[in-house]
Amino acid sequence: MAKLKFIFKKRYLIIIIPFLIILFLHLLLLILPYSDLDNFLNRQYSLEIIDRNGNLIYITALDNGDRREFVSIDNLPKNVIDIFLKCEDKRFFYHPGIDIFALIRSFYMNFTSNSTISGASTITMQLSRIISPHKSGYQGKITEVVNALRLESKLSKKRILELWLNSLPYGFRAVGIKSASKTFFCKNISLLTESQVVSLAIIPRNPNEYNPLTSQKKAIGKVKSVLKSINIVENESKIENEISQAVTISYENRNPHFIEYIKNEITDDEYKTGSPIYTSLNLDLTYYIQNILKQNLENLKDFRITNGSVIVYNNQNGEILVYIGSKDFDDIENSGEIDGIHVKNQPGSTIKAFLYADAIEKGFLPSSILPDIPMDFGSSEIYVPLNFNRRFNGPVRLRVALASSLNIPSIYLVTRIGVQNFVETLKKLDFESLNGQEANIGSGIAVGNAEVSLFELTRAFAIFQRSGYKLKTSWHLLKNKTLYNTDKVFSDYTSFIISDILSDNKSRITGLGSNSILNTNFNAMFKTGTSNQFNDIWCLGATPEYTVGVWMGNFSGETVIGKTGSGIPASIAVKTLETLIENTGNKDFKRPDNIKKELICPLSGELITPLCSGGVYEYFNKNEIINSCSFHQKRAGEVYVEYPIEYSKWARDSGKIDILPGLSSNEDNLEIVKPKNNAVYYFDPSIPAENQAVRLEVLYTKPNEEIKLFVNGKYKESLKYPYEWFFPLNIGEWEIEVRSNYQNDKINIKVH
Structure with missing residues (x-):
């Protein structure tokens, strides 16, 4: 009995000891670090960039130019997995990483033939070789x-198989089964025939010999042989036909500027997972608008307008729907590779939308009266601004x-609210582009x-379509999310x-006429603009749901020939x-709920009275x-x-009145109309000092007589009608006085 127990214990130890050794080795291999594997699992994949409607925009390349797209094993057809296993490692799910039977067979065949005619590498061993490349030989x-x-x-068997399928080297800049x-x-992959799947299974063995693109005859022969060895019966002519269909994909970039814009914003985690990137871009709409842009530019090439850019946002969540960086990315002659959406240019009058908003925030009303009369803002020769139509209203x-x-x-407004205050609002x-420009920004902003x-x-x-909330833009597809x-x-x-x-179509008649392209049959706001050297023409447009921006010009900085043509980008924005x-x-x-509508005088902007010739409605806060x-x-x-007295000269010159009401030409009335008493001026660093001045405008009811001008008590000169003089804008405090034979008037100004 004791002998039986001893035998049983001995047999038990024979079984348990190898098991414990195997378990120990397994735990040891599990615990020991494998840095090559860690690096391998953190490598990047090529990404499919998809538009909002499922259209492929581009498949990104790796740094070395290869494309390695990831496909989950769960998304692979079963017959594809089965064929690869039959071709490479039919006992994959039954061995621990090495196939003893295959090793024995390989050793026997290679030994008897005195050459290497059979390998024994399992899928796991092939993957280990990809992860940790090594020299040939027994070591x-x-x-x-x-x-x-x-x-x-x-790793699990499933994960090993997935990594292997996504890492197979095929040559021709392709890595992995999907690419x-x-x-x-x-x-x-789902559209491949069995013959084509077999072809993909054997190409990694020798890409030069077995690829169907440059070695079709050998590839067909090898596919026939392998199909037979794995017991798949196919008609030979069918095999030949299917393999001869080999044709490589053209990795077309359907929106290069958009891809370049988002590439740096794609996270490392997104590159590591290899999952498709679903973007907010509407590719079909982008192509449609780009074709309209091209058609317009074709008609404008004689005006030196060679390029344009368009961007469209969803106002609710900031999605980018349209992204057109230039007319044509491949247009080398006109620098089409430049992304005009991010190029800095002078925005012209488009900036006024934000200036007037800032003014309203600071107390101005939509009915506030602003001067549209000859005025200077710092310079008698350089900067006496004019309206586009060169009229004063x-x-x-x-x-x-x-x-x-x-x-x-507009310039009057910015001087009233302060240039730097407006810059801070921007x-x-x-407007990050303004950083570093502050020292050169003056009232011309x-x-x-x-x-x-x-x-x-x-x-x-x-x-303005978000109730004053800033828009946070996104190129990711956010679907129906609203972000405020x-x-x-x-x-x-x-x-x-x-x-x-x-x-407001009626209010824009003064500057744009009654037949403006902006007079749409749908609710939309627009602001056009032209840079001061006619290099750039713009249009911004918005409905409650979408905002569009259009720029046109040229990347060389040449002046546009002829009229400004802001109606051209406007037509694209409208369309x-x-x-x-x-x-x-x-x-x-x-x-908003807390507003009221009042009937006001269109001339004074104040509540209408029986003396007014007509009225218009305006919105105000209820209080x-x-x-x-x-x-x-x-x-x-x-x-x-x-x-008001500051409009007297304009009124006389425009034939509105001869002299101010209540004044007789027999009276000796003398008054400094501009500047106002105690006015404060700021030296503008963007204008040369010798060209900065304040316009002095005097009202005197005896236009045939001269008046005398004094500065800080010192006589400067005599003035004749129309009694104007430009006072140099020197820093300090100044008393300006004018004298007639019987009257005088004086003001004080400060220059900082």
Whole structure:
């Protein structure tokens, strides 16, 4: 009995000891670090970049130019996996990484033939060789076996098979089965025939010999042989036909500028997973708008307009729907490879939308009267701004000034609210391009003489359709998400008023005429612009749901020949929005609850009275107190217009009145109209010092007489009608006095 127990224990130890040894080795291999594997698992894959409708935009290449797309083993057809296993390792799921039977067979065949005619590498061993390349020979083979065992201890069979299929070297810049399927047969894996799958299974053995692109005859012969060995019966002519269909894919980049823009924003994790990237881009719409852009540019080549850019945002979530960096990326002659969406250019009058919004935030009303009269802002020779139509309109309401894009009221506004204050507002709107330009920014910022990008400009313009909340842009597909968790820069009232003004067809007649391309049959706001040297023409447009920005010009910086043509980008913006609302329908701008509508005098911007000749409606905050019209007066039974004194010269020159109401040419009335007493001026660093001056304008009712001018008590010169003089803008405090034979008037100004 004792002997039986001893025998049983001995047999038990014979079984348990090898098991414990195997278990120990497995745990040891599992615990020991394998840095090559860690690096391998962190490598990047090529990515499919997909548009919002499922269209392929591009497949990214690796740094070395290869394409290695990832496919999950769960997404591979079963017959593909079965064929690869039969071809390479039919006992894969039954061995621990090395196939003893295959090793014995390989040793016997190689020994008896005195040459290497059969290998014994399992799929795990092949993967270990890919992860940790080694030299040939017995030492290398031992390393391969050890690493295979390490892989088996650390990874599941399914994961090993998946990594192997995605890492097979095919040559021709293709790595992995998914890229190989496209490279050799221009197909997705699911569409491959059995013969074509076998072809992909054997190419890695010898890419030069077995690829069907350059070695078709040998490839067909090998496929026939392998099909027979794995017991798949196929008609030979069918095999030949299917393999001869080999044709490589052209990895076309269908939007190079967009791809370049997003490549640096794709995360390392996204590259590591290899999953498709679904973007917000609408490729079909992009092509449609790009063709419209090309057609317009073709008609403008004689005007030296050779390029353009377009971008469209979804106002609700910031998705980028259209991204056109240039007319044609491959147009080398016109620098088509440059992405105009991010090039900094002078935005011209498009910047006025934000200036007027800033002014309303700081207390101006849409009915506030602004001067559109000859004025200087720092220079008698260099900077006396003119409107585009070279006319002066006298007192204009803020609404009309913005809708008609008048220059002089805009520069007046920026001097009133402060240049630096406006620049700070622009920075709040994320105009990062302004950083570093501050020292050179003066009052000309009102007409857009600082440089910004189309990306920034269009993004900021969307704020008016978001109740004053900034737009955070996204190139990822967000579907129906609405994102408003951003900073609020403008009030609901300001956002609505700017939207209403820039969609007001009647108010833009003064500057743009009655037949403007911007007079659409759907609710949309627009702002056009031209840089001061006519290098760039722009249009921004927005509906409640979408915002579009269009730039046209040339990347060489040449001046556009002839008229400014801001109607050209405007027509593209209109067509873009028109196309977009076909799916969404025409929608109204969001109107705040706390506003009221009042009938005002179109001349004074104040509440209409019986003396006014007509009225227009304007929106105000409910608590806003509006005065009655002060322009229309009645004397001796007649109604006349009494313009504020600063408009007297304009009124006389334009034939509105001869002299100010209530004044007689027999009276000796003398008054300094401009500048105002205690006015403060700032030296503008963007203009040469010798060209900076303040215009002195004097009202005197005896135009045939001279008046004398004194500065700080010292006589300067005598002035004749129209009694104007330019005072050099020198830093300090100055007393300016004018004297007639019987009257005098004086003011004080400061220059900082």
